[in-house]
Amino acid sequence: MTTPPQFEIYFDGEPIPCRDGWTIGAALTAAGIRSWRTTRHRQRPRGLFCGIGVCFDCLVTVDGQPSLRACLTPARPGDEVRTQEGTGR
Amino acid sequence: MSADLVVAGAGIVGAACAYYAAREGLSVTVVDRGPIAGGTTGAGEGNILVSDKEPGPELDLALLSNREWRELAGLPLDGETFAAAVELEHKGGLVVASRQASLDGLGRLAAEQRSAGVQAVAVPARRLHDHEPHLAHDLAGGYLYPQDMQVQPMLAAAHLLRMARASGATVLPHEPVTGFLRDGERVTGVRTPRREIPAGAVLNATGTWAGELAALAGVPVPVAPRRGFVLVTEPLPPMIRRKVYFADYIADVASDSAALQTSAVVEGTKAGTVLIGASRERVGFDRAFSLPALRLLAAGALRLFPVLDGVAVLRAYRGFRPYCPDHLPVIGPDPRAPGLHHACGHEGAGIGLSLGTARLVTQALTGGTPDIDTRPFRPDRFGTEAAA
Numbered sequence: 191m192t193t194p195p196q197f198e199i200y201f202d203g204e205p206i207p208c209r210d211g212w213t214i215g216a217a218l219t220a221a222g223i224r225s226w227r228t229t230r231h232r233q234r235p236r237g238l239f240c241g242i243g244v245c246f247d248c249l250v251t252v253d254g255q256p257s258l259r260a261c262l263t264p265a266r267p268g269d270e271v272r273t274q275e276g277t278g279r
Numbered sequence: 280m281s282a283d284l285v286v287a288g289a290g291i292v293g294a295a296c297a298y299y300a301a302r303e304g305l306s307v308t309v310v311d312r313g314p315i316a317g318g319t320t321g322a323g324e325g326n327i328l329v330s331d332k333e334p335g336p337e338l339d340l341a342l343l344s345n346r347e348w349r350e351l352a353g354l355p356l357d358g359e360t361f362a363a364a365v366e367l368e369h370k371g372g373l374v375v376a377s378r379q380a381s382l383d384g385l386g387r388l389a390a391e392q393r394s395a396g397v398q399a400v401a402v403p404a405r406r407l408h409d410h411e412p413h414l415a416h417d418l419a420g421g422y423l424y425p426q427d428m429q430v431q432p433m434l435a436a437a438h439l440l441r442m443a444r445a446s447g448a449t450v451l452p453h454e455p456v457t458g459f460l461r462d463g464e465r466v467t468g469v470r471t472p473r474r475e476i477p478a479g480a481v482l483n484a485t486g487t488w489a490g491e492l493a494a495l496a497g498v499p500v501p502v503a504p505r506r507g508f509v510l511v512t513e514p515l516p517p518m519i520r521r522k523v524y525f526a527d528y529i530a531d532v533a534s535d536s537a538a539l540q541t542s543a544v545v546e547g548t549k550a551g552t553v554l555i556g557a558s559r560e561r562v563g564f565d566r567a568f569s570l571p572a573l574r575l576l577a578a579g580a581l582r583l584f585p586v587l588d589g590v591a592v593l594r595a596y597r598g599f600r601p602y603c604p605d606h607l608p609v610i611g612p613d614p615r616a617p618g619l620h621h622a623c624g625h626e627g628a629g630i631g632l633s634l635g636t637a638r639l640v641t642q643a644l645t646g647g648t649p650d651i652d653t654r655p656f657r658p659d660r661f662g663t664e665a666a667a
Contacts, residue, residue: 257513
């Protein structure tokens with residue numbers, strides 16, 4: 191990261207540096223995390239695919255709310271992001 | 280290249296007819312101007328329903344089709360069964376009423392349907408949750424229709440075409456019919472941008488666009504588009520077991536109104552997403568999304584299943600049902616253009632009705648005795664008035 195972090199969010203309990211205007215998906219990717227969901231039937235890893243809100247591959251659970259698109263969801267200080275297994279419900 | 284039968288249209292109806300005809304030993308070529316299941320088949324919910332039909336010709340065709348789906352279900356396919364490959368689920372339908380008057384109407388319909396061979400089981404309000412645990416708690420009651428089924432329509436069309444090919448058929452997507460070969464009045468094949476295909480018979484299975492194709496042969500078929508939207512939720516754990524809909528859906532289906540009508544139809548899918556329908560309106564081929572229609576669909580679904588509150592909608596899609604003025608499909612040989620057959624105009628029921636239609640078409644082509652009376656479906660029943 192070339193610019194200093196402004197706040198932290200948490201991914202499965204670990205702090206992740208973040209900046210204003212980043213999405214959850216941007217923060218996770220900047221931290222080198224590429225997968226934050228497993229598929230419903232075969233538990234395969236998933237992360238960003240289209241990156242523009244269309245494919246719904248990057249679903250993640252934030253502050254207990256499942257199936258948010260990481261690529262569109264703005265990161266806020268202190269967000270508790272959790273790996274989503276299956277439907278997350 | 281020549282064929283006993285050219286099928287125009289690679290949707291579910293064309294695919295079913297191609298398979299049934301090829302299975303009977305006919306040489307079959309399927310052409311479509313676009314991809315497989317690229318029209319209405321790719322935009323539906325996969326209904327195989329008897330519950331929403333009043334006694335009459337359409338219910339007869341639905342019952343015939345229902346038997347055919349059950350027949351195909353167990354066929355081996357790719358190391359599994361046809362049913363597994365096409366996500367055919369014998370899930371049953373649950374029709375519910377919010378008020379006693381509406382429930383009484385359902386009861387009268389169920390009694391008539393039973394005399395026509397439909398299984399319909401009364402479910403009192405206190406037992407509704409045995410069938411659907413997440414259903415709203417203030418409903419008056421409902422009827423369970425065990426024969427109702429659901430299928431993934433694009434998979435069904437694709438596999439039926441594969442099965443047709445295994446019986447010798449040729450499938451040519453992205454190849455539109457641009458004209459007919461004629462011998463006097465008789466239709467003797469089709470012309471495409473790539474070739475001429477002489478044929479013993481040509482089947483018009485072009486769904487909502489069947490009027491355009493028929494016009495190329497100089498015969499009017501009054502099929503018009505009736506638009507519908509479907510909402511798709513995020514994948515959820517299994518929580519909706521059956522096809523569940525409000526009684527007013529039946530009246531909407533039967534209505535002649537062009538204005539927007541919505542009635543809640545909710546069902547889970549194998550993929551976990553929940554499909555929410557159904558809207559009907561006649562606005563031509565306008566593909567624009569209508570926020571009012573989508574809002575009404577969402578509200579209707581919440582009325583049936585309050586548990587859906589807070590569930591995200593991933594997307595919506597829309598399609599154009601092939602609507603006929605008398606709500607019956609057009610099936611059989613066209614006496615105005617010998618050699619031309621039709622299998623179109625099934626409105627919102629084409630997925631379910633495709634297999635029975637394929638039986639009737641094949642019986643007409645091979646000189647067999649039709650399973651049911653086909654006269655209500657005859658192509659020239661509309662008189663001389665062309666499609667609007």
